[in-house]
Amino acid sequence: MAHLNGTVTKDAKVITTQNGKQFAAFDLVENMSYKDKDGKRVQKSFYYNCIYWIQPEKIAPYITKGTILSVQCNVVARAYTDSAGNAKASSTATIETIKFLGRRSKSLSTEEAPKLAATEKPETIAEPVDDLPF
Structure with a gap:
């Protein structure tokens, strides 16, 4: 079980x-x-x-871009090669518990902006979810 503290980068669906x-x-x-x-x-x-299975229709409206969360989760990392032949990696976190810590301010200072863009987000790989054990 992992513990992550981070900022939501796009609204939950x-x-x-x-x-x-x-x-x-x-x-x-x-x-x-x-x-x-x-x-x-x-x-x-x-x-x-991130994937959260418990009452998703109720919690999704509260998980919006800029929300700061603390989560307990199981993380699975995967290495793959993209269509251009580049080695890539992705991490999927199956969330067990969520704690809301606040919101990031909408305007970032010039010191904070580079921190958010420190690395490029890896490509998301669409995987079938019908074989999950839940």
Whole structure:
């Protein structure tokens, strides 16, 4: 079980599987910073495709871009090669619990803006969800 603190990057959508089950899908970015061996500040961003199964139609309206969340989840990382032959990776977090921590202000300072764009979001791979054990 992992614990992530991050910011929602796009509004949650309720998706219905082929067998009629629903889940809320949204993306979360977790920003981390540290000083490297030379004393320079390094900013890293980790992106997660998130899935939440518990009453998705009720919670999805509250999971909007800029919402700051703390979640308990199971994370699955996957490596793949895109159509151009580049090695890529994606991380999917199946959320168990969500705690709302607040909202990011709509206007970012010039120092905050580069932090959000520190890395490019990996491509999302569409996978069938009808074989999930729920």
